[in-house]
Amino acid sequence: MIKAGILGATGYAGQELVRILYHHPEVEIKVLSSNKHNSQVYNSIYGNFDKICELKCEENELETIAKQLDVIFLSLPHGVTSKLLSDSILKNVKIIDLSADFRLKSEEVYEVWYKIKHNNKNLLNQAVYGLSEWKRKQIKESRLVANPGCYPTCALLCLLPLIKEGILEDDSIIIDAKSGVSGAGRSLNLTTHFSECNESIKAYSVNSHRHTPEIEQQLSELYGNEISVTFTPHLIPMNRGILCTCYGNLKNSFSYDEIEQFYEKYYQNEFFIRLTKKGVFPETKWIKGSNYCDIGFTLNKSANKIIIIGAIDNLVKGAAGQAVQNMNLMFNLGENMGLKSIPMFPV
Amino acid sequence: MIKAGILGATGYAGQELVRILYHHPEVEIKVLSSNKHNSQVYNSIYGNFDKICELKCEENELETIAKQLDVIFLSLPHGVTSKLLSDSILKNVKIIDLSADFRLKSEEVYEVWYKIKHNNKNLLNQAVYGLSEWKRKQIKESRLVANPGCYPTCALLCLLPLIKEGILEDDSIIIDAKSGVSGAGRSLNLTTHFSECNESIKAYSVNSHRHTPEIEQQLSELYGNEISVTFTPHLIPMNRGILCTCYGNLKNSFSYDEIEQFYEKYYQNEFFIRLTKKGVFPETKWIKGSNYCDIGFTLNKSANKIIIIGAIDNLVKGAAGQAVQNMNLMFNLGENMGLKSIPMFPV
Amino acid sequence: MIKAGILGATGYAGQELVRILYHHPEVEIKVLSSNKHNSQVYNSIYGNFDKICELKCEENELETIAKQLDVIFLSLPHGVTSKLLSDSILKNVKIIDLSADFRLKSEEVYEVWYKIKHNNKNLLNQAVYGLSEWKRKQIKESRLVANPGCYPTCALLCLLPLIKEGILEDDSIIIDAKSGVSGAGRSLNLTTHFSECNESIKAYSVNSHRHTPEIEQQLSELYGNEISVTFTPHLIPMNRGILCTCYGNLKNSFSYDEIEQFYEKYYQNEFFIRLTKKGVFPETKWIKGSNYCDIGFTLNKSANKIIIIGAIDNLVKGAAGQAVQNMNLMFNLGENMGLKSIPMFPV
Amino acid sequence: MIKAGILGATGYAGQELVRILYHHPEVEIKVLSSNKHNSQVYNSIYGNFDKICELKCEENELETIAKQLDVIFLSLPHGVTSKLLSDSILKNVKIIDLSADFRLKSEEVYEVWYKIKHNNKNLLNQAVYGLSEWKRKQIKESRLVANPGCYPTCALLCLLPLIKEGILEDDSIIIDAKSGVSGAGRSLNLTTHFSECNESIKAYSVNSHRHTPEIEQQLSELYGNEISVTFTPHLIPMNRGILCTCYGNLKNSFSYDEIEQFYEKYYQNEFFIRLTKKGVFPETKWIKGSNYCDIGFTLNKSANKIIIIGAIDNLVKGAAGQAVQNMNLMFNLGENMGLKSIPMFPV
Numbered sequence A, B, C, D: 001m002i003k004a005g006i007l008g009a010t011g012y013a014g015q016e017l018v019r020i021l022y023h024h025p026e027v028e029i030k031v032l033s034s035n036k037h038n039s040q041v042y043n044s045i046y047g048n049f050d051k052i053c054e055l056k057c058e059e060n061e062l063e064t065i066a067k068q069l070d071v072i073f074l075s076l077p078h079g080v081t082s083k084l085l086s087d088s089i090l091k092n093v094k095i096i097d098l099s100a101d102f103r104l105k106s107e108e109v110y111e112v113w114y115k116i117k118h119n120n121k122n123l124l125n126q127a128v129y130g131l132s133e134w135k136r137k138q139i140k141e142s143r144l145v146a147n148p149g150c151y152p153t154c155a156l157l158c159l160l161p162l163i164k165e166g167i168l169e170d171d172s173i174i175i176d177a178k179s180g181v182s183g184a185g186r187s188l189n190l191t192t193h194f195s196e197c198n199e200s201i202k203a204y205s206v207n208s209h210r211h212t213p214e215i216e217q218q219l220s221e222l223y224g225n226e227i228s229v230t231f232t233p234h235l236i237p238m239n240r241g242i243l244c245t246c247y248g249n250l251k252n253s254f255s256y257d258e259i260e261q262f263y264e265k266y267y268q269n270e271f272f273i274r275l276t277k278k279g280v281f282p283e284t285k286w287i288k289g290s291n292y293c294d295i296g297f298t299l300n301k302s303a304n305k306i307i308i309i310g311a312i313d314n315l316v317k318g319a320a321g322q323a324v325q326n327m328n329l330m331f332n333l334g335e336n337m338g339l340k341s342i343p344m345f346p347v
Helices: A013-023 A062-068 A087-092 A107-114 A136-140 A150-165 A211-223 A256-267 A316-329 B012-024 B060-067 B088-093 B105-113 B136-141 B150-164 B211-223 B256-267 B318-332 C014-020 C062-068 C087-092 C107-114 C132-141 C150-165 C210-222 C256-267 C316-330 D012-022 D063-067 D087-092 D107-114 D136-141 D150-163 D211-223 D258-265 D316-330
Strands: A002-008 A027-033 A070-074 A094-097 A143-146 A176-178 A231-235 A242-249 A273-275 A293-300 A306-311 B001-007 B027-033 B072-076 B096-099 B144-146 B174-179 B228-235 B242-248 B273-275 B293-300 B305-312 C003-007 C026-032 C073-075 C095-097 C142-147 C175-181 C230-235 C244-249 C273-275 C293-300 C303-314 D004-007 D028-032 D071-076 D094-098 D143-144 D174-179 D230-235 D242-249 D273-275 D291-300 D305-312
Touching: A002 A013, A002 D063, A013 A027, A013 A316, A027 A062, A062 A087, A062 D028, A070 A316, A087 A094, A094 A316, A094 B001, A107 A211, A136 A316, A136 D143, A143 A316, A143 B273, A143 D004, A150 A211, A150 A231, A150 A242, A150 A256, A150 A293, A150 A306, A150 C095, A176 D174, A176 D242, A211 A231, A231 D305, A242 C293, A242 D143, A242 D174, A242 D230, A256 A273, A306 A316, A306 D230, B001 B012, B001 B060, B001 C316, B012 B027, B012 B318, B027 B060, B060 B072, B072 B318, B088 B096, B088 C062, B088 D174, B096 B318, B105 B211, B105 C014, B136 B256, B136 B318, B144 B318, B150 B174, B150 B211, B150 B228, B150 B256, B150 B293, B150 B305, B150 B318, B174 C175, B174 C244, B228 C244, B228 C303, B242 C175, B242 C230, B256 B273, B256 B293, B273 D143, C003 C014, C003 C062, C014 C316, C026 C062, C062 C073, C062 C087, C073 C316, C087 C095, C095 C316, C107 C210, C132 C150, C132 C293, C132 C316, C142 D316, C150 C175, C150 C210, C150 C230, C150 C244, C150 C256, C150 C293, C150 C303, C175 D230, C175 D316, C256 C273, C256 C293, C256 D094, C273 D028, C303 C316, D004 D174, D012 D028, D012 D316, D063 D071, D063 D087, D071 D316, D087 D242, D094 D150, D094 D316, D107 D211, D136 D316, D143 D316, D150 D174, D150 D211, D150 D230, D150 D242, D150 D258, D150 D291, D211 D230
Parallel strands: A002 A027, A002 A070, A070 A094, A094 A143, A176 A231, A273 A293, B001 B027, B001 B072, B072 B096, B096 B144, B174 B228, B273 B293, C003 C026, C003 C073, C073 C095, C095 C142, C175 C230, C273 C293, D004 D028, D004 D071, D071 D094, D094 D143, D174 D230, D273 D291
Antiparallel strands: A176 A242, A242 A306, A293 A306, B174 B242, B242 B305, B293 B305, C175 C244, C244 C303, C293 C303, D174 D242, D242 D305, D291 D305
């Protein structure tokens, strides 16, 4: 059995990790830790775990538990992970980091967008960006995986096949993204107060969201040239789910079938990617509670544009689920082990 | 492997049955049927099953499939099941009926409340009321289980220990129940139109809901005397979940600890019943997607009343989950087999 | 024109006061004040007032503005008002207090339930409990009105006619109340975090809510004898609205029509009270944004119980609207002036 | 007093018309009609009107009531209005049509998109497209106003200033729109069933929504050249509100201030248009229940794109409110008469 620890276990992504790992046939959760809820029994914070998980949140030195565990999931605020990690820790344990600290290759870009000094530039090179479907080989060999952000996971899975095929005009890409409120985490602030976000919709961080450079980095890397995107996230009054409506100008004219073949070329054997049928588009209700990413598209011939729509559960494929998928890769397990649950509906 | 069929597979309870049975280690779904969606591929109706379940809804003679299957779940409108069933069918297959047709022992009461002639009075005696925790022995030996209604499941699990102990005053029981909208099913009507029920609360079928005689029958049977309850269901703008706030007058004065011991006497070894700690009360968010029933209570000394609160997922413990629990009992499997999923939060 | 000030103008009740008073034909808002948002332009906090209200939140001595204004609405946390008020202030200005500080006649009861020392016992006698329909005469002559709590407003309007007629058994009254989230105010806490309360229902402050003594005081005063109630509030995932489902044992047998006559006796000329037709029950969607209180009832003959259901908008009839209704009374204006807006649907 | 009639008074837009006109100081509602609810008292269908409006829905010949009324609002399904109207009716009464029948100048385009034969081509020329802020002069002189669709109202108000200034690249315009569920009307269908749309988001009619030609016609007319747009509407789990996130490529480089001046040029004196401050973007919660349209924008310099965000209440500015605004223009009343209500929050 793989001995696992979760630091930051009482955030929403952390809790989802506990839920998924608890049923994983090859994992035993050994350590839960939480700054806010130190010494508390886990199920007193999350009542869903009552009579199921009797573990307590405990303070732990990362150095110490690194020697006792096989894998540690870090679900901590940005800027913390990069302070905690070191080469010696990585020698003892595999790390899957759900923060942004190791996602961007350039510490300058990181510091501009996150307004934090990066504390661990030398580990940046070791970190592999954990977009499972596109980095499978590197993830398998890595000891430090930077788990992708929720929006980038959805947007990149929609766009990368077309980028790889080189059929989109530079700088034409627009990502109009919509997220449920759990994406904003469990911390208290007015934006996520029920009466302030229920029954309303707004755009936020327009043109300035921190996931922008993450998306651009991955697109540019695959394209071999700098790509700039226009990214507008919106807050939707629902608990879970992300829908990305992506737009791009086509360099040439393509038929629906031709584009469909591009998607099938990259995704037909992917367990977690479901291409919708022609005329059918993803809805977040069909993927909730699962690690699936649904993708559909159509063409606007008169403007020579493609519209691609993707849907994921922000806490599963956009966080905890993909983290476990990456763990499966890192430990040579079946990639979908512990991740086969059918989306729950209606929830 | 148990060969299972589901008739009425495209209602919400039917869909939840498919979801649960699909992962059940000892079950293979052989037949799905739906009047509304005959000949359609199941995942074209419920997109969550895309790439998971490729079965088609097919029309079937119950007589015929009874010979091919081990168990059939009937998730059909009231009045249909009692027409379809017969002794000869029951000789060939075990039946779990999610409709109300075999829940009430008296056909007169059935006809008064459901305004339908009962078509199968002779089978009424064979049917066992499938409240798993209280009818375990009879369910194990039965070939026809009448799966309880959602409200009765929650209310009865809250009240039966106190009825059994005989500590509540006759006719003092009030059940103020609150249900999410999925309890009203998938059929179209103005009550469940989004703009009509979202952001509002109402009582409905006040004093006249069909689950009233079902609750009264079970309470009275255990009490050994006729009990009359006051039952007020409310519609809550959420997808899933039932909360029952039950009130009763105590015949004598009891301490919190004494009442707690009554609950523990009946429930301490029950896998699916979770008694909350003193001062903590059930919330539907902690049980969604699971077969748990959470129960908590407190005392109002100045009015000598007890307030008991219970929470279940109406589609799981209130329908499909308890049906599978009953199937497990009927086939001598572990009672919680296929039902161990942790409640999902937030959904 | 009546010169009005609102202290605590940036809470939800305060904001609703601003909205209602802004359109009141006889009122001019002169002062807005807010501890949290001192010196900020009001419409930068509440964007709905953009291009409408250009006032700024200012810090003010109550003594000073008392001399400049005709009426001051205090929408401040419990315990603050009783410190601020004095006889000399009341000589200069009429006060409508939306906090609980002057609602309870007994300072001992206040201190037990609010765990705060009462700072102004001598003013308690001057304060009139502002349940407009039942205290009209006293309100007209008062300079200090204690505006009722949201739950008490709804529960009392449902129960007082029956109490006045003396037809309910002592201590049989149960109030099962359901409230939208805005009732919890704008302060940040986990209970009102979107992901924590959306799509869930819970009871809270079971048997211990501070509105209990307020309800009991008013019932007892009218009944002429101590009445004890069982009060269970629930949190509902919607922005606005309260539904109270009240239960009581009838001392004698009454017909529907007899009870209806009791209600008509007290309410047939009340502008803001709407009795629903037989078989129709209030829904919060029909009263949102208005000062109406809808009331309906039915009888459970077999248990000799009455079930009364009432619905109000917690921020209007349960707070700001009733406060303005009281102001109208205190200034001899038409009681419904500025309060005639039709409930908005769907919202 | 203006004598008004509303045909189709029991749809959501019709109901909103009744609510607004009921309080309009210069209007008296004389006729309500509804196919579905003929002969029913209006407040038995919409409980918010209990004790307020005692009118009955009645069947009426349009010819007949045209002679008795000053204005008729038609809130009927597409294809019906064009059959009903005639020159002789228009001689007797002014018509404001909320259907799409007279919005498109070309009957061919109408027939392609609505798949209905147009029955009244000769009246198409008389009809004025009722986008109040941009067609004020023509509306004043018209007897037949085609009230704009909800999406076009919001999108056009965002885009027309930039189109008028000629600063956007042809065919670069993308409108990613999000609407609450009331926009889909009160008819029953699975899409608006609570459990099917609550807690989920989907795009619909991607690239094929009927509002596309309406938007293109108005943009093209002002631009003097054919403009093709990419329009993607989404369904959001909330009752009211539309948010349009519009994207376009700038022909040249512009500063924020320059663009702001364009907007102020056209809108600074518009009562119902509120331009948000730099860095602030519209949210639907700030406009609900009002006739305002909030507009904000930002620039993505690296892709030379502008992002414009607009918000309206789909039932007010997107339907009934704008219809009344047009009526005010047609009858030479103050344009905002009866439309000054402050947005309600939180709802």
